[in-house]
């Protein structure tokens with residue numbers, strides 16, 4: 001107990017109590033984040049949506065889970081107002097819980113632009129290497145991407161998939177009309193997708209432009225293995241190939257009409273080296289498209305709509321993965337437009353155009369030779 005820190009009447013008591021309220025809100029949000037993670041990973045929300053009002057035992061038997069845990073989870077979910085309870089005065093085992101209609105799309109519709117459940121998987125991945133993170137904060141160096149495990153890879157792929165499926169080939173690339181035309185024409189255009197993760201951006205480009213050939217590159221072997229499977233399941237593997245490659249690898253060669261980098265330049269220890277490689281891959285006639293976070297133009301404590309979230313990813317994941325190599329640019333998730341412009345100039349581009357695409361999370365940069 002700290003004595004005599006505050007004196008009634010000086011405003012500090014009110015400030016302290018308001019802050020305590022905020023801390024408790026953060027704690028509540030953290031519990032709910034991991035409760036949603038459990039519900040998502042175990043298929044509990046889908047089973048509730050499909051099966052209608054359920055007792056803990058019903059839900060457990062439909063999902064192959066343990067009834068005592070499911071009872072506790074359902075009670076937590078009801079108190080958190082994520083699910084609703086039909087008969088709260090019934091015995092614990094007899095109470096029936098259901099998913100409100102408006103909660104289904106964000107929790108279970110994996111093709112919807114409103115699908116948010118994967119954010120909880122991303123957070124679970126981002127905190128996986130906490131001891132290594134603390135060590136990096138003390139001693140410098142980075143935390144390798146592999147330390148974040150499959151939750152981070154899967155969460156990233158799942159959260160971005162709906163935007164790639166609904167917007168990439170119908171809004172983002174058409175915002176560059178000449179590139180859109182080139183990708184529709186013959187001879188078939190070639191696209192390289194840098195830092196492609198599970199490959200959804202490469203696959204959706206191939207689906208949207210039925211002649212193009214796409215090469216996806218990523219450093220992370222498990223991501224590339226999954227990307228190949230995703231291409232096969234989507235019947236595009238004849239036109240889409242994936243390779244484990246460092247995007248800055250000097251031996252990476254090719255002549256591409258379009259080279260893309262979705263949400264990955266800020267993760268790279270050497271973003272200028274990678275942009276320079278992208279510049280080489282397009283020769284004098286191709287185009288580089290970088291999609292990265294739509295953070296504010298400048299640091300401001302009021303931030304913009306998303307700076308708070310991007311700083312969250314940055315302190316746990318993006319800055320540490322970008323500090324693995326030495327030297328490291330140390331960009332972090334909050335890559336301001338001026339930073340990208342500086343990197344592009346250092347990599348040999350003559351200018352950067354911000355495309356007129358309305359998107360909550362991404363800003364689109366067309367880098368010109």
Ligand SMILES: C[S@@+](CC[C@H](N)C(=O)[O-])C[C@H]1O[C@@H](n2cnc3c(N)ncnc32)[C@H](O)[C@@H]1O
Pocket residue numbers: 145156157160194195196197198201217218219220223245246247248261262263264267268269274
């Ligand atoms: C945040 S994820 C984005 C994945 C994917 N583009 C998406 O939007 O879902 C960043 C990806 O960049 C990859 N990456 C980071 N540095 C890389 C490099 N130097 N060369 C190739 N891939 C890299 C990581 O392995 C990871 O898959």
